[in-house]
Amino acid sequence: MSMLASPTTRPPASGRGPLTDWRPEDPEFWVTTGTHVARRNLYVSILAEHVGFSVWSLWSVMVLFLGPEYGIDPAGKFLLTAVPAALGAVLRLPYTLAVARFGGRNWTVVSALLLLVPALPMALLIKPGVSYATLMVLACLTGVGGGNFASSMANINLFFPERLKGRALGLNAGCGNLGVPAVQLVGLAVLATAGAAYPRLVPAVYLPLIALAALAAARWLDNMPGSRNEPGALRAAARQPHTWAMSLLYVGTFGSFIGFGFAFGQILQLQFHDRFPTSVDAAWLTFLGPLIGSLIRPLGGQLADRLGGARVTFWNFIAMAAGAGLVLYAARDRSFPLYLVGFLALFVFSGIGNGSTYKMIPAIFRARAAREAALTGDRETADRRARRLSGALIGIAGAVGASGGVLVNVAFRQSFLVAGNADLAYLAFIGWYALCFALTWAVYLRPSRRTLPGV
Structure with a gap:
């Protein structure tokens, strides 16, 4: 986004006032002023998003504390880890729009403080004797942390030039995702x-961190005046078949x-209770999967840059189906080493798939823009439309x-209710990944339908 103002006007050094001059695509401006301001906003945004992801993931840890004295069966615990994912999914779109409506700095302060809504009562109320209904309400409220990712990405996207957005957004997303293993290490x-x-x-550990994130946002972030929502872009993107194809693929990754990440600790205890009789035993391994999946995410983007996002995504879903198959075999054979290898492979490939599918989205609309420009001769208009649709699709x-995240935990819950084990859930995952690699082939790789080169 470009904003016209006097070249001598400098953005505030501390983030206390609105930016009045922001020209990231101007090389001289970027070197003298833009880099410092953009990096400051990126680092604070990473902190706020990281804390948000940790709060969103609190119940992946809390269920490990809910022993027999709480009177909750495995199906009830999976429901407690499903509802935060549900609210987090619902909030992502309005959180994205809130950045342009209220300003990145203002909304980051508000969204950080909203994390106190679940964290503070959790620190006061969770103890034996608390009702299941109360736990469900508290679990659902942690979903506010899931929206922080969307608003953080939308905000940081405004600060960097096009050539640096991929790296900046990758850092923001990857460091934010590390909030999942971080909260599990705290647990x-x-x-x-x-x-x-x-x-x-x-949750008590996170109370000062939430306050720190809100104070840092108030002190060092900037509002970007002039940014605005484009409801027409959302409507246009919703009419695009690629939007729903990519959404299904992103469900899989x-x-x-x-x-x-939410379910791993519970599954370890339930599938191998003889090996993990206590919560501490399971917690030693719970954080490994989300940690690996977060750290490997940039590799998916890099592979997509070299080999093509659709090709990486296609083979990645085949690998995920194989990983789920290995987990199913190991669970039936009671082989913990194979089970751990299979589950960690699922985390690795879900991380790689996060990166590759995210890279596919702008590539789809760049390819469409090139085709449109070839027909109309107006490359600038085609590129502008591609950027609008790309942002809306994301x-x-x-x-x-x-x-x-909801579907995974509901699948585990239903599997334990129906069969007393997780085998049906693993079969469902294999089926979903098969659907995803078939969809990727049919829409983006099949020679007779290959209309978007470079995706």
């Missing part, structure tokens, strides 16, 4: 030191990552994709 520390009798300490796909 492990509490379990190992204070014991399972003190679940309230986990990001949905798997967040869903498995918002829609992010919201739909996060619902995969």
